[in-house]
Amino acid sequence: xxxxxxxxxxxxxxxxxxxxxxxxxxxxxxxxxxxxxxxxxxxxxxxxxxxxxxxxxxxxxxxxxxxxxxxxxxxxxxxxxxxxxxxxxxxxxxxxxxxxxxxxxxxxxxxxxxxxxxxxxxxxxxxxxxxxxxxxxxxxxxxxxxxxxxxxxxxxxxxxxxxxxxxxxxxxxxxx
Amino acid sequence: xxxxxxxxxxxxxxxxxxxxxxxxxxxxxxxxxxxxxxxxxxxxxxxxxxxxxxxxxxxxxxxxxxxxxxxxxxxxxxxxxxxxxxxxxxxxxxxxxxxxxxxxxxxxxxxxxxxxxxxxxxxxxxxxxxxxxxxxxxxxxxxxxxxxxxxxxxxxxxxxxxxxxxxxxxxxxxxxxxxxxxxxxxxxxxxxxxxxxxxxxxxxxxxxxxxxxxxxxxxxxxxxxxxxxxxxxxxxxxxxxxxxxxx
Amino acid sequence: xxxxxxxxxxxxxxxxxxxxxxxxxxxxxxxxxxxxxxxxxxxxxxxxxxxxxxxxxxxxxxxxxxxxxxxxxxxxxxxxxxxxxxxxxxxxxxxxxxxxxxxxxxxxxxxxxxxxxxxxxxxxxxxxxxxxxxxxxxxxxxxxxxxxxxxxxxxxxxxxxxxxxxxxxxxxxxxxxxxxxxxxxxxxxxxxxxxxxxxxxxxxxxxxxxxxxxxxxxxxxxxxxxxxxxxxxxxxxxxxxxxxxxxxxxxxxxxxxxxxxxxxxxxxxxxxxxxxxxxxxxxxxxxxxxxxxxxxxxxxxxxxxxxxxxxxxxxxxxxxxxxxxxxxxxxxxxxxxxxxxxxxxxxxxxxxxxxxxxxxxxxxxxxxxxxxxxxxxxxxxxxxxxxxxxxxxxxxxxxxxxxxxxxxxxxxxxxxxxxxxxx
Numbered sequence: 001x002x003x004x005x006x007x008x009x010x011x012x013x014x015x016x017x018x019x020x021x022x023x024x025x026x027x028x029x030x031x032x033x034x035x036x037x038x039x040x041x042x043x044x045x046x047x048x049x050x051x052x053x054x055x056x057x058x059x060x061x062x063x064x065x066x067x068x069x070x071x072x073x074x075x076x077x078x079x080x081x082x083x084x085x086x087x088x089x090x091x092x093x094x095x096x097x098x099x100x101x102x103x104x105x106x107x108x109x110x111x112x113x114x115x116x117x118x119x120x121x122x123x124x125x126x127x128x129x130x131x132x133x134x135x136x137x138x139x140x141x142x143x144x145x146x147x148x149x150x151x152x153x154x155x156x157x158x159x160x161x162x163x164x165x166x167x168x169x170x171x172x173x174x175x176x
Numbered sequence: 177x178x179x180x181x182x183x184x185x186x187x188x189x190x191x192x193x194x195x196x197x198x199x200x201x202x203x204x205x206x207x208x209x210x211x212x213x214x215x216x217x218x219x220x221x222x223x224x225x226x227x228x229x230x231x232x233x234x235x236x237x238x239x240x241x242x243x244x245x246x247x248x249x250x251x252x253x254x255x256x257x258x259x260x261x262x263x264x265x266x267x268x269x270x271x272x273x274x275x276x277x278x279x280x281x282x283x284x285x286x287x288x289x290x291x292x293x294x295x296x297x298x299x300x301x302x303x304x305x306x307x308x309x310x311x312x313x314x315x316x317x318x319x320x321x322x323x324x325x326x327x328x329x330x331x332x333x334x335x336x337x338x339x340x341x342x343x344x345x346x347x348x349x350x351x352x353x354x355x356x357x358x359x360x361x362x363x364x365x366x367x368x369x370x371x372x373x374x375x376x377x378x379x380x381x382x383x384x385x386x387x388x389x390x391x392x393x394x395x396x397x398x399x400x401x402x403x404x405x406x407x408x409x410x411x412x413x414x415x416x417x418x419x420x421x422x423x
Numbered sequence: 424x425x426x427x428x429x430x431x432x433x434x435x436x437x438x439x440x441x442x443x444x445x446x447x448x449x450x451x452x453x454x455x456x457x458x459x460x461x462x463x464x465x466x467x468x469x470x471x472x473x474x475x476x477x478x479x480x481x482x483x484x485x486x487x488x489x490x491x492x493x494x495x496x497x498x499x500x501x502x503x504x505x506x507x508x509x510x511x512x513x514x515x516x517x518x519x520x521x522x523x524x525x526x527x528x529x530x531x532x533x534x535x536x537x538x539x540x541x542x543x544x545x546x547x548x549x550x551x552x553x554x555x556x557x558x559x560x561x562x563x564x565x566x567x568x569x570x571x572x573x574x575x576x577x578x579x580x581x582x583x584x585x586x587x588x589x590x591x592x593x594x595x596x597x598x599x600x601x602x603x604x605x606x607x608x609x610x611x612x613x614x615x616x617x618x619x620x621x622x623x624x625x626x627x628x629x630x631x632x633x634x635x636x637x638x639x640x641x642x643x644x645x646x647x648x649x650x651x652x653x654x655x656x657x658x659x660x661x662x663x664x665x666x667x668x669x670x671x672x673x674x675x676x677x678x679x680x681x682x683x684x685x686x687x688x689x690x691x692x693x694x695x696x697x698x699x700x701x702x703x704x705x706x707x708x709x710x711x712x713x714x715x716x717x718x719x720x721x722x723x724x725x726x727x728x729x730x731x732x733x734x735x736x737x738x739x740x741x742x743x744x745x746x747x748x749x750x751x752x753x754x755x756x757x758x759x760x761x762x763x764x765x766x767x768x769x770x771x772x773x774x775x776x777x778x779x780x781x782x783x784x785x786x787x788x789x790x791x792x793x794x795x796x797x798x799x800x801x802x803x804x805x806x807x808x809x810x811x812x813x814x815x816x817x818x819x820x821x822x823x824x825x826x827x828x829x830x831x832x833x834x835x836x837x838x839x840x841x842x843x844x845x846x
């Protein structure tokens with residue numbers, strides 16, 4: 001894990017290399033995180049992967065988070081790992097909800113990290129974030145024709161209420 | 177002389193039960209020698225040949241050689257695999273032959289949570305099975321959705337297919353699955369385990385889905401009365417202190 | 424001209440020409456066949472005896488050669504992650520256990536450790552050792568089930584019974600410590616739920632004393648078995664670089680030659696104090712994966728023995744009453760204990776806002792949990808990085824241009840657990 005000054009250094013170098021791409025950093029519980037501009041995410045990831053001093057070549061994971069009601073609403077979090085130095089770095093792309101029927105979009109990093117294919121499909125499946133340039137952007141875990149983005153915070157949990165005997169009279173013919 | 181020996185152990189007017197080992201030994205010996213005749217032979221035939229009705233015989237055959245279908249969905253599948261293992265051997269009940277093809281299987285053991293994507297597949301596999309077929313909902317998830325009351329899990333497999341026996345547990349111990357299996361066998365034999373009906377004298381008090389009137393039939397009312405009477409007499413015979421004073 | 428080299432049906436001058444040729448190429452070379460021109464897509468449906476769970480594979484075949492492979496998942500998707508957002512942290516533990524249902528202790532550990540990182544809570548030494556013992560027992564259990572079912576897929580039926588016999592002994596130990604065979608809910612935030620009972624150490628020692636000879640038995644059955652070798656040698660080879668690109672970890676990566684094991688590179692819990700080796704393969708074929716996992720069985724037994732010897736005395740769960748339930752005997756004497764108990768059971772403990780990603784080495788690879796907390800008693804997001812999900816991306820590379828029978832073998836050696844893939 002790069003320590004706090006190391007993290008600041010990375011952020012500065014990144015901002016030098018790709019102007020305005022890092023919106024912030026935070027270093028907590030021994031973990032380093034860069035908050036990135038979603039439109040420049042590919043530049044950031046490429047820089048982190050290819051620069052000889054960084055070499056974060058392994059993408060551990062790609063998470064989607066819904067921070068409702070905070071703004072920006074969605075976050076796509078990349079967990080990067082530098083194997084020779086055993087250092088982890090987190091990059092969070094903070095994406096806004098365009099609202100209405102439109103879906104938020106982000107560039108896909110499948111050319112940089114082929115292992116992101118399934119992870120990006122999963123984020124699309126559960127949050128509706130479309131990854132531009134993904135070879136196969138469709139649902140992965142929900143049925144193909146499912147409507148709705150289940151892991152968004154405003155999507156209901158679903159399921160059925162448990163019917164106890166005392167509640168039965170209130171729900172006549174629930175068995176149908 | 178041999179006849180006297182046999183008479184000594186099994187006098188004709190008081191037939192001893194077949195479980196008496198000495199009697200069986202002597203009879204078997206005589207049978208092999210061709211010496212068994214007359215009333216002894218008749219008694220032997222009565223006691224050793226099984227006569228039954230056709231459907232009972234079929235039930236016996238079906239119950240004792242069920243072919244379960246391998247339908248492992250999730251964690252319960254691991255415990256289902258272990259009923260085949262040597263410790264919880266289900267082969268002693270005739271069911272070690274887990275058939276992958278539904279056409280060859282009798283019992284569909286739904287082991288694991290049924291997600292909404294899998295439910296149509298389950299139904300198709302069930303439809304492909306040939307009669308007679310049974311379904312065991314193994315575990316809490318296939319019986320009722322288990323702990324997962326959410327958008328992705330069907331709350332009980334009996335929402336889309338008939339289930340014959342539910343085995344609770346998360347996952348149920350292999351012994352529990354075997355116990356459920358035995359109950360299913362009794363059901364197939366035509367001798368279902370009365371269970372709570374016998375324990376609580378509640379035969380006839382089952383609440384089936386009622387019609388719009390929602391009224392109980394006279395038989396049901398009578399059965400409830402009987403059960404209540406029995407419970408009342410049982411209660412009064414117990415001491416108040418141990419009951420905690422509940423009416 | 425025709426030489427008999429490992430396998431029999433090869434036209435090759437020397438052995439070097441053979442290694443590196445896929446089975447298809449060898450056979451085609453041997454019989455002078457031409458590939459068929461028509462692609463035939465079959466569906467190895469979710470219900471299939473050899474797919475280790477409900478995995479659906481759309482396989483495009485040319486004759487018997489796999490030309491394309493598309494896995495379709497989601498048939499056991501349970502919405503666990505969404506359900507976790509609705510429950511207090513304590514109640515999340517039984518949910519996340521059931522994700523990768525053969526490595527339940529690892530699932531629990533990764534969540535509990537992530538929350539402990541957010542809470543800055545320190546786990547006592549004894550709890551750490553107990554956690555390691557149970558996790559290594561779980562690794563044994565998972566590898567035994569894998570070995571039994573994989574050998575069953577390849578036709579070695581007796582291995583199934585042997586492995587499940589020993590697996591039952593591991594489950595007996597779990598039942599002794601926590602009351603349940605699977606999904607024990609033994610790890611809690613702060614340590615473990617309960618101390619191990621009297622007799623556990625004795626049984627565990629007896630188990631560890633006997634296990635190496637059992638592993639010898641398994642190796643005696645399969646290691647030099649010609650059919651097994653024929654089916655697994657040089658089959659499903661993917662290069663190390665490609666595996667790293669795909670995000671594959673665990674025994675698959677180690678079999679390809681990369682010595683990457685999170686227990687060694689980022690030691691967590693008490694793995695620093697324990698001395699063990701990490702088996703690494705060379706070629707990365709099915710046989711190497713098998714050998715790596717069987718050797719991991721041995722190493723796990725070593726770790727358990729050492730951890731048992733070095734098990735320190737002390738508390739088995741942290742002291743912080745705001746997070747951990749007070750011991751029951753205190754409830755009748757101390758008012759604060761009663762209040763803490765009440766708050767913890769009704770509402771649950773609150774976790775200060777933050778995010779944490781914690782990863783450990785599960786039997787299938789890097790298992791990670793990303794926890795986002797916002798100060799309330801329920802997590803905002805719990806997302807698991809499941810190793811099987813990432814490893815499944817390698818299946819296509821492994822099976823392409825191989826026979827369909829090799830697909831079965833590749834799937835077996837991949838060790839996917841659909842509960843983890845689908846969550």
